[in-house]
Amino acid sequence: MQRDPAHLTAVAARLDALHDDLLRATGHAGAAVADAHPDNRGSAQNLAQYVELRQHDIRPLQESLAELGLSSLGRTEPHVLATLEAVRVALARLAGLPDPVVVDPPVDFVTGPELLAQNADDLLGTARNRRRTRIMVTLPTEAATDPGLADRVVAAGAEVVRINCAHDGPEAWSAMIRNVRRAERAHGRRVAVTMDLAGPKLRTGPIQPGPQVLKVRPVRDALGRTVEPARLRLTAEIPDAAAAASATATEPAAEEPAADGPARLPVVAVADQAWLRGLAEGDAVRLRDARGRRRRLRVVGVAGPDRIVEVDRTVYFTPGIRLRSGGETTRVGALPATEQRLLLHPGDVLTLVPSLEPVPVDAGRIGCTLPQVFRDAAHGHRIMFDDGKVSGRIEHVSPGAVRVRITEADGGAVKLGAAKGINLPDTDLRLPALTDADLSYLPFVVEHADAVSLSFVRGADDVLLLQRHLTDLGGNELGLILKIETVAGFERLPDILFAAMRWPRVGVMIARGDLAVEAGYRRLAELQEEMLWLCEAAHVPVIWATQVLDTLARTGRPSRAEVTDAAMSGRAECVMLNKGPWVGAAVEALDDILGRMDDHQRKKQSLLRRLTSWEA
Template sequence: MDRTTTTRPAASPATGPWDHASCEALIAELQVLRESMIEHEARLAPRLAAVDASFRDSAINLAHYLALRRYDLRRVQERLAAIGLSSLGRAETHVLANLDQVLGILRRLVGQEGRAPTRPEPTGLSQGARLLARHTEALLGAAPAERSARIMVTLPGEAAHDDALVAALVAAGMDIARINCAHDDAAAWVEMAARVRHHARQCGRPVRVLMDLGGPKLRTGALRPGPAVVHLKPLRDALGRVVQPARLGLRAGAGTAGIAGAEITLAVEGDWLELLDAGDRVELVDTRGRHRRLRVAERRSGGVLLECRRSLWLGDTTEIRRAGDPHGARLQALPHTPGALLLHRGTRLALLPEREGHPADPAAALPAIGCTLAQALAQVRKGDRVWFDDGHLGGVVRRGGTRKVEVEITHAREGGQKLGADKGINLPDTELDLPALTAQDLSDLPTVAAHADLVGLSFTQSAADVQALRAALAALPGPSPALMLKVETRRGFEALPEILLAAMAGPAAGVMIARGDLAVECGFERLAEVQEEILWACEAAHLPVVWATQVLEGLAKTGQPSRAEITDAAMAGRAECVMLNKGPYVVEAIRTLDDILRRMQAHQDKKRPLLRALKAWA
């Protein structure tokens, strides 16, 4: 058959993709590639021998994939595609078998004798897919009908006592319940797990429990609290007209129960409230020096409800009196506003080891904030970048030290940006030598091992971190839970191959792409390619992946998704599991994600598009 007879200009025999010379050149290049795979497998032999028997073929396939991806194969892919052959772009689960298949076809095209592989291939196309499915089921449980990707949901603290909430999550389609051990306490975690298992039995569907260890999370420390002040304002329409007055509840003494209908309820000293009747007018001077008059709307049991049609700021020095009376009562027990630093570009900020922070004042030239991990500050160097609060605020270290690190703010909103306590700190340029298991994690581990199906290792950065967790679990009585390794730092991403091999030393493990910290560490611009590379490497290792952070976050929090997050949720279906965070509309988010994943399953399998019939254009 004359292959050059097409609707396009015929390629010359010397340069066409089908000629002997071109095919023989490809054979030579692919043979070199094959030999490098075998050599890389031999170099990794001691590590491959250490993996669990169930992962032996998977580990070898990962070694071949790592060798394959050391080369720039884009030109080779173009030449293979021009002949109509596999371009090696979807070979993750069966790397050597795919390469040998292409080599076999090329050899037949040029009339060479078909040569059998020089050694058995670890996995073929169907076997690789079966191994990934088997390892996924071992970790995450059986997939629901018509949806292969599982849905994981982070439980809020109220799940420890709210049966209706947990029942709704299970009924909506939650396959794995995630409990974040950085919050609440062991008693609450046990309650959450028990309620999940109870309602899973009631619904007749399996739901597994993941408990995430807190890990060495670097956060800002405490700040001096702000002033004790409350701001109230009326509700206005688009024309600025008051449609609902500001409502303040008052109680005598230190009672904490709220007055129905009030935005906030405060205490007043003495028995002054006994003087007030419905319809009375009271007055005060607020913290700005503004005179305000309020009306007693109702007397309630133990207090009164006041209304004001203007905004007012109340402090612990504010005195309130009945109109015309010379004496009144002082407001009591106002809540302090959270402390915060207002930082501008060019501001110098002092990071202190585990000490209370403070704004700039004459006694302290620099505003300062504490750091929860003092040992991390000792490893920071001049020129290292520092990001705060999920990357919203950033700077560069200008002076290092064990007692204080000075950071110049280089990334902040115009007009300044506030930084409060308990906000994340990321040091993408700093090689932090911190164990993934903290003393608190080791204290929590017996509870986690006794009540969870999976244990999450936060901030996994090396094979040693994985080995430390396995050793700690092995020292506990009873069977060990499976491992979920969270990749959320640049160092963890760069060490991913050794982390995967360490994960395969046990019977069940998976990887979570924690995109929040990962985006800050690697750069938001690079997150797209980083998450893809993690997906590919884990597929080559036949290890399941959890796609996490901000999936349908707008929907879960506000009830309204953005267009971009719908697309993100569709892309997430290439992972074995997709994680939703908590929010008031999380049940609706589960149903929406379930629908998206079922639809996309007919169109996409990992990197491979599926061509089902399109009814819209029939």
């Protein structure tokens, strides 16, 4: 094919101009490169060059290079300058031009991918079997008391476990880690332990509780006929510790019901244990419920001093309701108060206040856990509640109140409860990256964990602050994972990565839950792609997180969409699964999906292995 020499010369000139811009960017990043850990300096230069490259729209140049049969620069991430130099030389020879003056790149075609692979191994451990992507599993509270849970997770294929410091405490965390170490010895392979610092999570304040009421109802068919009666566990209400000691001296301990077992209905006073003991299978307990309806409970089982009863009609119990069996009576004891929630519609006004006193459900206001909101928020800023189920715009800000006009509510109406997340994507909240609780947990993390995760990273200063505290505690070898879950963190990711690279072992978690709320679900796919590319240029391993195979982990059966999502997650160095009753099955499924996809896809590169699907 005849090629136009003038066109070849013009393409070469565009490449040379791009080359000069990359070299200038390397010089501008000199301080950040010098501050990087010695093992990361080449990666820091490559990151600076990639950031500069992506400041240009090179699509016309890519088309010209592809037409000439040359690399279109679409896979430059791990070795930016090396790719550009190779294309410049190839094009010069194709055009009959003198070889250009080339510069030794900070990383080449071999060392770039090797650095990323080694950094992932150092931070997260080696992936097992035939896959490159590791699997991380969040441990539930039960992992502290059930050694078999950790064993099942490790046996299924997880290489990393995650402990969330927002829950439980050092005693439970120690037990979890002991169980993980026992499991790794049993299965003959190392499992990395990461611990998440909760950070300054912004949440709604408390709401005054509702009445003490317990509603039970049977399962009915489409015609309203009872197909399964409701069950309750009658148990004695113990008013004080002395009475409790007296009771346990004469009665065997009641068996704990399963988490999905019948609801407890306490009856008042220790003396009523005699009333309970007098109930036998087949006996009837009669009452009038909170609505004055006559109801009859039937005793169907004995559990220590407790009695299991069934009822085939709906019952509302409140404290003080009389229960009669034979000639004896007792009363219903104290019940948990019902959770109250604010009902919100588009057009409603909701006022945030700094006080965390419980508010009435009809007050039109709710507390806010972080006072910085009243300093940093501004008129017109967007605000979301409860993972984006409710959205609004801020209409007015004062030191004591933020007035919000509700603009969207899922289904036209949403009940907003206490302790629900608040997102402010337009607001630059000046928050400390580490809370007092985080700082109190750091000594434990340094002593017991392999890596620590920093939540809600918004800028480089957050990273430097944690690094200083870890250094003071002698935790210089601890891995550092940065969770990007805000728009501010995404927009400042280059600076965050430069700061992170001062540390020897670093990674990034794409926390897609809060990030999707802040950026909008339509932008999430774009954001996670850009983060994967940028981190690959820095040779920083990525953890793909939030709701991966979530339906499978919770219900035992995946959705089609999440299987596709799991397949796409293999472009990261690690994938995180959340807890759930079927998390072991989720690990096994993800292990299989990632292993299969490894033969087809590596980062942005399609791998053309021999296909056997259509052989005769």
